[in-house]
Structure formats: C-alpha cells, structure tokens
Amino acid sequence: MAILNNIKLKYFRNFKNYEISFDRKLNIFFGKNGCGKTNILEAISLIAKGRGIRNTNITNLIKKKEDNFLINSNLEIQNNLFDIKIFTENKNNKYKKVITINDDLSKDSLEFLNESISYLIFLxxxxxxxxxxxxxxxxxxxxxxxxxxxxxxxxxxxxxxxxxxxxxxxxxxxxxxxxxxxxxxxxxxxxxxxxxxxxxxxxxxxxxxxxxxxxxxxxxxxxxxxxxxxxxxxxxxxxxxxxxxxxxxxxxxxxxxxxxxxxxxxxxxxxxxxxxxxxxxxxxxxxxxxxxxxxxxxxxxxxxxQPILLFDEIVSHLDNFNRQLLLNMINKFEIQFFLTGTDKDLFSFVSTNSQFYNINAT
Ligand SMILES: Nc1ncnc2c1ncn2[C@@H]1O[C@H](COP(=O)(O)OP(=O)(O)O)[C@@H](O)[C@H]1O
Ligand SMILES: [Mg+2]
CATH class of the missing domain: 1.20.1050.90 (RecF/RecN/SMC, N-terminal domain)
Structure with a gap:
C-alpha cells in the first residue's frame, strides 16, 4: 500500500516553490478558482507511468518562463520510505518525463513504483x-x-x-x-x-x-x-x-x-x-x-x-445522498483521499479528522 507523506513542487504549473505535508487519510484542498488545486492532484497523478490526470503534453507542466519543473515526494510503500523525483529531460528537442526512485532511474524501479501505486480518479x-x-x-x-x-x-x-x-x-x-x-x-x-x-x-x-x-x-x-x-x-x-x-x-x-x-x-x-x-x-x-x-x-x-483517491471538484452538485455516498467511502476504506472544492464550508459534512489546505500558489 502506498501513502504520500508530502509533495514539493518547484516551477510546476502555477507553483514556484510549494510544499505540503499530507495526512495519511483525508486531505482536502480548497481555494478560489485557478489557485492550483487541480494542479496539485495532477502532480500527484504524475507519480506513476503516464501523463497524469490531464493527459497533457509534458512541456505544459513547466511554469511559464522556466526551464524545468521538479516534483519531489516522500512516498511510503509497505512501511518503506522512498524519495521520488519527477522532472523532464530534453533529448533531441523532445521532452521526456523522468522519474527517479531514491535517485535510481532504472526500469525495474519504475515498474516497482507502478505496481505499488494506483489511482482512482474523479474529474x-x-x-x-x-x-x-x-x-x-x-x-x-x-x-x-x-x-x-x-x-x-x-x-x-x-x-x-x-x-x-x-x-x-x-x-x-x-x-x-x-x-x-x-x-x-x-x-x-x-x-x-x-x-x-x-x-x-x-x-x-x-x-x-x-x-x-x-x-x-x-x-x-x-x-x-x-x-x-x-x-x-x-x-x-x-x-x-x-x-x-x-x-x-x-x-x-x-x-x-x-x-x-x-x-x-x-x-x-x-x-x-x-x-x-x-x-x-x-x-x-x-x-x-x-x-x-x-x-x-x-x-x-x-x-x-489500496488505491489513492483523487477526487477533483467533488462537492459541487452533491445532494445529501451523494454526500452520504462520499462519506461512506471515506469511512469504509482505509486509504488515502485527496479531495478538492472551492470552499472549506462545502466539506463541513465530513466528520472524520481531515487535513484542510487553503491553496495559495507561491
Ligand atoms: N505552465 C504553467 N505556468 C504557469 N501557470 C500555469 C501553468 N499551467 C497552468 N497554470 C495556471 O494554473 C492555474 C490553474 O490551476 P488549477 O489547478 O487548474 O486551478 P484550480 O484551483 O481551479 O483547480 C491557472 O491560473 C493557470 O494559468
Ligand atoms: Mg480545478
């Protein structure tokens, strides 16, 4: 089972230098439109093979006017800690995503990461x-x-x-x-x-x-x-x-x-x-x-x-039944959740201890 302990974003999308430590269970990002909530979920989703939740061209991930980005995360897999780094590499004018696990680039390491982490996504x-x-x-x-x-x-x-x-x-x-x-x-x-x-x-x-x-x-x-x-x-x-x-x-x-x-x-x-x-x-x-x-x-x-749940803008249009469904998921599954919404108040129905983050890109 994989748990993200934190994430550091450098020159990633609208973030210059940003770090957050995560709760093992429930993390809620809130803040006004455009503050970078989806960007954080995207950064998390890039910790695996592939192009992340937006399925975007890698060069779009680099903060405008910068040369490269760096996502750095401390990841726990079966009680062992791993240092994950993600950035791009320019080879013959083609940008490629690079992932290192404890500074190791090998295919085996990437396979291991891929087998250990799985996302369940709502967009x-x-x-x-x-x-x-x-x-x-x-x-x-x-x-x-x-x-x-x-x-x-x-x-x-x-x-x-x-x-x-x-x-x-x-x-x-x-x-x-x-x-x-x-x-x-x-x-x-x-x-x-x-x-x-x-x-x-x-x-x-x-x-x-x-x-x-x-x-x-x-x-x-x-x-x-x-x-x-x-x-x-x-x-x-x-x-x-x-x-x-x-x-x-x-x-x-x-x-x-x-x-x-x-x-x-x-x-x-x-x-x-x-x-x-x-x-x-x-x-x-x-x-x-x-x-x-x-x-x-x-x-x-x-x-x-044990999937990691990335649920973006999950609380808009939620009636009582849908809220209950979301709460049931949170209470039933011992997994790590990342939810986003524009207002903290929208999440007042969540009674479990949760970590709230007011996102402000710096
Ligand atoms: N490569 C980039 N460089 C700088 N800013 C970017 C880049 N890509 C996206 N952004 C900015 O990120 C913001 C959108 O962040 P997003 O995470 O989608 O917001 P929200 O909090 O609404 O989910 C926008 O203001 C957009 O201009
Ligand atoms: Mg968004």
Whole structure:
C-alpha cells in the first residue's frame, strides 16, 4: 500500500516553490478558482507511468518562463520510505518525463513504483460521462481496468498500433497479403482480449453494485453493458478474423477499421428500464460515484490494491445522498483521499479528522 507523506513542487504549473505535508487519510484542498488545486492532484497523478490526470503534453507542466519543473515526494510503500523525483529531460528537442526512485532511474524501479501505486480518479468532466462521446466512456472504463492491471495500457497501445498498420497496408494499392493476414490475426488476438477484459470488468462492477445496493441504500439499480456491433459472447477468433477479412474493401474506403473495441460504447441501464443519459446531472454524478465506489471495493477486495483517491471538484452538485455516498467511502476504506472544492464550508459534512489546505500558489 502506498501513502504520500508530502509533495514539493518547484516551477510546476502555477507553483514556484510549494510544499505540503499530507495526512495519511483525508486531505482536502480548497481555494478560489485557478489557485492550483487541480494542479496539485495532477502532480500527484504524475507519480506513476503516464501523463497524469490531464493527459497533457509534458512541456505544459513547466511554469511559464522556466526551464524545468521538479516534483519531489516522500512516498511510503509497505512501511518503506522512498524519495521520488519527477522532472523532464530534453533529448533531441523532445521532452521526456523522468522519474527517479531514491535517485535510481532504472526500469525495474519504475515498474516497482507502478505496481505499488494506483489511482482512482474523479474529474469534473465525468459528471457528463453519459452525455459525452463513446471514446470518453471507453477511456473511463479503460482507466478503471488499468488501475487494477498496470500492463493494460500496453495492450491498448499495441492494439491501436496494429489498427494503424492495417490501415497503412489497405491504403497502399498493392497489398502485401501475408503482412495483412498477419496484422489482422494480431488485431483479433488483441481485440478479443480487450473485449473480454472490458466485459469482465463491467460484469464484476455490476455484481459489486448489486451487492452494495442495500448497504449504501442506492436509489436505483445500475447495470453497465458494452454496446458493440461486433462483440457478443459467441464472438471468437475465426469469426472476428472473417469479419475483418470481408471488410477490407469497405475499410479501405472508410480509411480505417470499422469494427473492434475502439468503436465500442458503454451504456448504463437504470432499473432495467432506461439509460443513465436520461437522468439529471446530479443523478448522473451519483451513478459515477456508485461506479467509483464499486471500483474501490473491487481493487481492495479482489485485487489487493489500496488505491489513492483523487477526487477533483467533488462537492459541487452533491445532494445529501451523494454526500452520504462520499462519506461512506471515506469511512469504509482505509486509504488515502485527496479531495478538492472551492470552499472549506462545502466539506463541513465530513466528520472524520481531515487535513484542510487553503491553496495559495507561491
Ligand atoms: N505552465 C504553467 N505556468 C504557469 N501557470 C500555469 C501553468 N499551467 C497552468 N497554470 C495556471 O494554473 C492555474 C490553474 O490551476 P488549477 O489547478 O487548474 O486551478 P484550480 O484551483 O481551479 O483547480 C491557472 O491560473 C493557470 O494559468
Ligand atoms: Mg480545478
């Protein structure tokens, strides 16, 4: 289990030199718009592989007019302390994120860090999860899967690469049939794995939601499903391969592969009756919180992973029920929480001891 003891930000976003020590349980950042609350969550989320919660270009992280940033954190993993540093390196005019663990740059260290830390994230745009594009929902689901399976991104990236490769071959007027056959097999292999992982994950979240329903007095029943023209339980390698083979000409015209997990959507059905997109904004936030609660339960109980929760602007639009849901999470799980909101008063319902930080960039 990983716990962040502190973070020091140097020339990171709007921070010149800033340090905060964290509580092991509940940390609440408040302050006016633009003071840097999301930037702090972003800095925390960068302590892992990847580009952080904003998925931004690394150069945007450097404070304007400066040359580099430094995030420094004291991280506790299974009672051992590690000194984490994150900064950028410019190689042939390309900026790269560098992480060191006790000043060690090796791949093994980074793997160790990645295996030890996992984030569960709420961002304000997730309130509109069911109004957003299918790709937003796919990414949402993929992040959940990734938080319990840290090689999942590699699978997604490999799959995307094979799609690009197939398209390149199709656009080339003289196909190399051997290469095309090979790539299509690879697509089926990877695509099936993604379908299965996503489908299994949704099933697992559905089961947990059902099971938690009484304990948390959920107002409705929620069931999530993959919506996909190509995928059903009986889809197998041969069928998938044949579909790809038969769609070469139309895919060539279309300029890409029309079927596969990169085209899936996720629907949430309420009370076996209607889609979550019909709910009010506040209710949709409830649905997202329910999913995150179930995900937290999944990670802790089935994966033996203690996630760190980063919940940005969590208290806006929270009705009493949503507040209770958030409180239940705080009381139920012995994990580290980082919450943000514009006003301290918005968090007065949180009774547990918590550390409040009035953020003022310096
Ligand atoms: N690279 C950067 N250099 C300097 N300031 C930045 C940089 N990137 C973002 N900012 C500033 O950070 C502020 C936004 O911080 P943010 O954490 O999103 O605020 P909030 O507290 O509302 O979440 C804005 O004022 C923005 O101009
Ligand atoms: Mg913000």
């Amino acid at each position: 304000p745009e997730m309130e509109r999860l069911f109004q957003a594009s299918p790709s937003f929902r796919r990414n949402f689901l993929d992040r959940l899967i990734f938080s319990g399976k840290n090689d999942y991104n590699r699978l997604i990236n490999k799959y995307k690469y094979t799609l690009l490769e197939r398209n390149k071959i199709l656009q080339n007027n003289s196909f190399d049939y051997n290469w095309l056959n090979q790539i299509e097999k690879e697509i089926c292999f990877l695509g099936l794995e993604i379908y299965q992982l996503r489908n299994n994950h949704l099933n697992s979240i559905n089961k947990i939601l059902n099971f938690l329903k009484n304990e948390h007095k959920f107002q409705f029943q929620l069931e999530m499903k993959l919506l996909d023209k190509n995928f059903n339980i009986s889809l197998n390698f041969e069928k998938y391969l044949k579909i790809l083979h038969d769609s070469r000409i139309s895919d060539k015209q279309f300029g890409g592969t029309k079927i596969g997990p990169h085209r899936s959507d996720i629907v949430a059905i309420i009370d076996n009756d209607f889609e979550a997109s019909l709910l009010s904004t506040g209710q949709q936030k409830t649905v997202v919180l329910m999913i995150l609660l179930a995900q937290c339960y999944h990670l802790i109980n089935y994966k033996n992973i």
